[in-house]
Amino acid sequence: MKIVIAPDSFKESLSAMQVATAIQQGFCEIYPDAEYIKLPMADGGEGTVTSMVEATGGQYLKQIVTGPLGEPVEGYWGLMGDGKTAVIEMAAASGLHYVSPELRNPLLTTSQGTGELVLAALDMGIEHIILGIGGSATNDGGAGMMQALGVQFKDAQGNVLNVGGGALCNLTDIDVSRLDPRLAGVSITVACDVNNPLCGPSGASAIFGPQKGATPEMVKTLDAALFSYGSLIEKVTGNSVLNAAGAGAAGGMGAALLGLLNAELKPGIDIVIKALGLDNLVKSADLVITGEGRIDSQSIHGKTPIGVARSAKRFNKPVIALAGGLTADHQVVHTHGLDAVFSVLTRVGTLPEALQEAENNLRITARNIASIWRMAQMSSENK
Numbered sequence: 255m256k257i258v259i260a261p262d263s264f265k266e267s268l269s270a271m272q273v274a275t276a277i278q279q280g281f282c283e284i285y286p287d288a289e290y291i292k293l294p295m296a297d298g299g300e301g302t303v304t305s306m307v308e309a310t311g312g313q314y315l316k317q318i319v320t321g322p323l324g325e326p327v328e329g330y331w332g333l334m335g336d337g338k339t340a341v342i343e344m345a346a347a348s349g350l351h352y353v354s355p356e357l358r359n360p361l362l363t364t365s366q367g368t369g370e371l372v373l374a375a376l377d378m379g380i381e382h383i384i385l386g387i388g389g390s391a392t393n394d395g396g397a398g399m400m401q402a403l404g405v406q407f408k409d410a411q412g413n414v415l416n417v418g419g420g421a422l423c424n425l426t427d428i429d430v431s432r433l434d435p436r437l438a439g440v441s442i443t444v445a446c447d448v449n450n451p452l453c454g455p456s457g458a459s460a461i462f463g464p465q466k467g468a469t470p471e472m473v474k475t476l477d478a479a480l481f482s483y484g485s486l487i488e489k490v491t492g493n494s495v496l497n498a499a500g501a502g503a504a505g506g507m508g509a510a511l512l513g514l515l516n517a518e519l520k521p522g523i524d525i526v527i528k529a530l531g532l533d534n535l536v537k538s539a540d541l542v543i544t545g546e547g548r549i550d551s552q553s554i555h556g557k558t559p560i561g562v563a564r565s566a567k568r569f570n571k572p573v574i575a576l577a578g579g580l581t582a583d584h585q586v587v588h589t590h591g592l593d594a595v596f597s598v599l600t601r602v603g604t605l606p607e608a609l610q611e612a613e614n615n616l617r618i619t620a621r622n623i624a625s626i627w628r629m630a631q632m633s634s635e636n637k
């Protein structure tokens with residue numbers, strides 16, 4: 255029996271490889287002799303560099319950059335096996351995991367560090383950038399990143415804006431004349447973890463603002479700020495961003511990349527699936543297992559489990575997903591290729607307890623799924 259295990263990370267708890275290993279351990283208790291293929295996946299958010307570097311035999315590079323609250327953090331990026339392509343994930347510089355829950359405030363957080371990672375890659379003379387966006391602590395429309403790359407955002411008095419999503423309320427002018435000229439010679443592909451638009455009820459602020467610490471009042475302020483930011487980008491560049499799919503990824507960073515850098519936005523999971531050759535591996539599998547920290551109705555907008563399911567369903571393979579948590583509205587995922595989904599929680603506890611127990615709970619749940627799988631196999635053999 256061949257089992258492909260292709261999960262995302264469980265954010266703030268386990269890396270994608272740790273998740274895959276825990277699932278394998280559980281399955282091995284029932285199927286010790288099965289062939290297991292573990293593929294740590296990512297969708298543009300945290301883990302994208304690891305997946306792409308490992309898949310292409312590239313290398314990791316460390317870089318001290320400005321974190322979401324202005325503090326120095328040790329970020330990283332990857333040089334892919336071809337030696338010409340940089341793979342950068344914005345979460346490695348501006349990710350939510352850098353800000354503890356009580357300090358989360360998307361009015362103030364900046365994506366500047368992501369721009370600094372891009373500068374580090376340009377310094378190495380790369381020709382192409384794959385920029386994974388998602389998992390951010392920011393809602394600044396990627397303005398911080400663009401500031402690091404030389405763009406100036408100004409208010410009506412001609413003053414350069416402060417950093418953070420809240421400051422964009424005062425934006426009246428975007429000056430691109432000092433944009434780093436090296437960017438003109440580099441192609442940028444953006445791996446978006448979601449396809450949400452910039453603004454509105456399914457936009458960056460409304461959907462992802464709360465997890466970054468936005469109160470309902472802040473969501474309104476941030477949404478209005480991103481609307482005037484997007485409108486101004488359209489006016490200055492002539493590029494449409496307000497209605498573009500993915501412009502709302504990573505707190506609106508998609509809009510800056512599309513509008514100000516003419517980058518191409520793609521579903522991140524498709525880029526990772528291609529680099530890892532997932533289609534070829536699932537083709538001959540008996541079972542495909544995926545997972546993510548949380549599975550909800552938003553998962554269908556480009557998250558890893560659905561991308562993996564799409565790949566598996568091309569070859570009509572069964573797909574099971576394991577999640578730390580399932581929301582009440584998660585069932586829509588069944589119409590997108592996930593045959594069965596399981597929450598791994600084994601008891602009622604606190605969130606920190608759930609994060610801490612995730613590895614063991616994954617193993618236990620995987621063991622039980624394997625046991626049901628074997629019972630089903632035995633009963634069909636006995637018919």
Ligand SMILES: O=C(O)[C@H](O)CO
Binds near residue numbers: 387388462505
């Ligand atoms: O960073 C975020 O806002 C989410 O991951 C969606 O991109």
